[in-house]
Amino acid sequence: MALLVQKFGGTSVADADRIRAVADHVARTRKAGHDVVVVVSAMGKTTDQLVRLAADVSSVRPTRELDMLLSSGERISMALLCMALAELGVSATSFTGSQAGMITDTAHTKAKILEIRPDRLRETLAAGGVPVVAGFQGVSTDREVTTLGRGGSDTTAVALAAALDADACEIYTDVSGVFSTDPRIVPEARKLARVSFDEMLEIAASGGRVLALRSVEFARNHHVPLHVRSSFTWEPGTWVDQEEESMEQAVVTAVTHDTSEAKVTVTGVPDRPGLAAVLFRALAEEHINVDMIVQNTSLHGTTDISFTVPGDDLATSTRVCEALLGELEAQGVTSDSDVARVSLVGAGMKTHPGVTALCFETLAGAGINIEMISTSSIRISCMIRADQAEAAVQALHAAFELA
Amino acid sequence: MALLVQKFGGTSVADADRIRAVADHVARTRKAGHDVVVVVSAMGKTTDQLVRLAADVSSVRPTRELDMLLSSGERISMALLCMALAELGVSATSFTGSQAGMITDTAHTKAKILEIRPDRLRETLAAGGVPVVAGFQGVSTDREVTTLGRGGSDTTAVALAAALDADACEIYTDVSGVFSTDPRIVPEARKLARVSFDEMLEIAASGGRVLALRSVEFARNHHVPLHVRSSFTWEPGTWVDQEEESMEQAVVTAVTHDTSEAKVTVTGVPDRPGLAAVLFRALAEEHINVDMIVQNTSLHGTTDISFTVPGDDLATSTRVCEALLGELEAQGVTSDSDVARVSLVGAGMKTHPGVTALCFETLAGAGINIEMISTSSIRISCMIRADQAEAAVQALHAAFELA
DSSP states (O other), X not given: OOEEEEEEOGGGGSSHHHHHHHHHHHHHHHHTTOEEEEEEOOSTTHHHHXXXXXXXXXXXXXXXXXXXXXXXXXXXXXXXXXXXXXXXXXXXXEEOTXXXXXXXXXXXXXXXXXXXXXXXXXHHHHTTOEEEEETTXXXXXXXXXXXXXXXXXXXXXXXXXXXXXXXXXXXXXXXXXXBSSOTTTOTTOOBOSEXXXXXXXXXXXXXXXXXXXXXXXXXXXXXXXXXXXXXXXXXXXXEEEOXXXXXXXXXXXXXXXXXXXXXXXXXXXXXXXXXXXXXXXXXXXXXXXXXXXXXXXXXXTEEEEEEEEEGGGHHHHHHHHHHHHHHHTOOEEXXXXXXXXXXXXXXXXXXXXXXXXXXXXXXXXXXXXXXXXXXXXXXXXXXXXXXXXXXXXXXXXXXXXXX | OOEEEEEEOXXXXXXXXXXXXXXXXXXXXXXXXXXXXXXXXXXXXXXXXXXXXXXXXXXXXXXXXHHHHHTHHHHHHHHHHHHHHHHTTOOEEEEOTTTTTEEEOXXXXXXXXXXXXXHHHHHHHHTTOEEEEETXXXXXXXXXXXXXXXXXXXXXXXXXXXXXXXXEEEEEEXXXXXXXXXXXXXXXXXXXXXXXXXXXXXXXXXXXXXXXXXXXXXXHXXXXXXXXXXXXXXXXXXXXEOOOTTSOOOSOOEEEEEOSEEEEEEEEEEOOTTHHHHHHHHHHHTTOOOOOEEEOOOBTTEEEEEEEEEGGGHHHHHHHHHHHHHHHTOOEEEEEOOEEEEEEEOGGGGGOTTHHHHHHHHHHHTTOOOOEEEEETTEEEXXXXXXXXXXXXXXXXXXXXXX
């Protein structure tokens, strides 16, 4: 008998039929002898609708009130799921973030979990019941309702699994697992039976949308095995777990891509120590998450600094750079949002030095120019033109024989 | 400078425009120098929609989970109202029932308020802010989310006004006050400037839908002056307050009617002491709220007992009576839902004995047969055929010169 945390995303509880299907699956899991803690997101597009409603009402939206508003969505889905479970004869009890003991800091709309006090969940489990917990929300040390930001429900599930010492955390979603690349671009893409936490982190960070980066980090740090699977087919999905030294590792596990980033270039920066620090400190103060950074070799005493940022932050980033032109004694700022990043991820890369060369040869063979490059020990990312992203993904997936 | 509790019902916060109009009114009240505590219902028909959704999901709906579900509605409206107030430069903070210190008993879906600990509301007021409180909800002594049942938001507002020792509780709704009768039936119906708590209790109990009976009882017991007014016209409405001995009282204040009741008759009951007690004890145990009771004069040793119950309880009431036929040695049970109750309410009735006579003469003159009668010191109610209700209201309103 295991203790499982089962998390169901918005599409999994989008309507009455889907909620009943989820209840059926939870009831089967119970019948198989396992203890279950369920974590749910808000139904379908509820959260987006509430955000739109708030925009209709006011141009000023205090984050405390946004959290109060958005945290209503999970109350609805969790109460409905408990009713559907009751009809199947399963005793289930819903818990808000606060009732589940999800204590967070006070950073509204992007709170961080400080501590979990799951006493009431343990009591419910001990009494043979199924606790159904609102994902995405908590209560702050100031007793205010908080939300955890993007991917928050995944984080709730993983954090609860860690706090309850669960045997696994099952993440149910609308895809059947983690694939070797996006199946919409490469139909032969293969579902991966198992990836390591490190690989999953690189996949999530480089454009794979199945799991939020933050929840993978949490799972890795707390050794919570994840099972990503579909709530539409219920078939076994992808296990995300610790790397096992004994296994032979695939050189490349997955090809990912991301077209949501934009490139900013500051031109004619004098080649003096400290100027890059000034630039990136200013961006950090605006909470802009800079990803790739490339500084060209200096010629004639000046250099160009290029970096990528999330597309949403492009306007702010350009403004920050322009405001610094005088201080940097730089020439100008250009930006480009027609870019895409394609990445190769694989734990075996560490010990196979030929990967980079094959990657560059493959893209060159497909007539694709590489504008920026960044690497980690288990990832290679190339910035290319946005309209060549699909061709690049297809060429790399074929070249590394991932099908 | 006064402390006012302003309560806005579902139609008053039904959409973004109406929420902004409410914010504007609250901001004006603040600018006039008053302290304000706002209580809101869920937007428009939200609660009804959630109830339907629950019925779609499951035939089993534990009341704890219903409360969790239904309490989400006010979170949405109150957070949105705080945002609209923020845009107008008014510092506003939303509070759930739990955060507002609304401690209730554990009777889910019809909880009773046990105690209010409005510390956080007082802190917000002291800091110059406007607390916006979720109506209809509380937290039980078991730390569970509860709702207060029908008219719950009015009860929240009145209870908070009492706990905070407010100068008045303003109930904003979609009508402009309490009328001498239903203006849809009698266009000349007059808006009452002032009614006593006792009159308002009789009006609410006999079919007037403006205020929930329970909130009027609470206001009377705690001496909270109520001001019922429109959130569409914002004009002064009707004050509900303590009776002042010095004022000359109108003999009749209002004519009300109610077609939601049904009549049950148990025929051929032996005329022995204790049998009626058996019957009404059994009905009470099913939580059926019996209103009028008439027992005919006994002939040949048997009698007929008629009583009225809410239409929703008719099936249960008939079942209870049929099960008791043997024990009562009665003949049979008949029921009739085509009935209406028309009532005259007025504090001056106590000292004007001719009211009953004029009431009966008026109905007789209109060709309307009276099937049952019940009276209190300030109310006369007659049960008549349902299809004669409008004619009866019109005739009585004219006879007592209420226009």
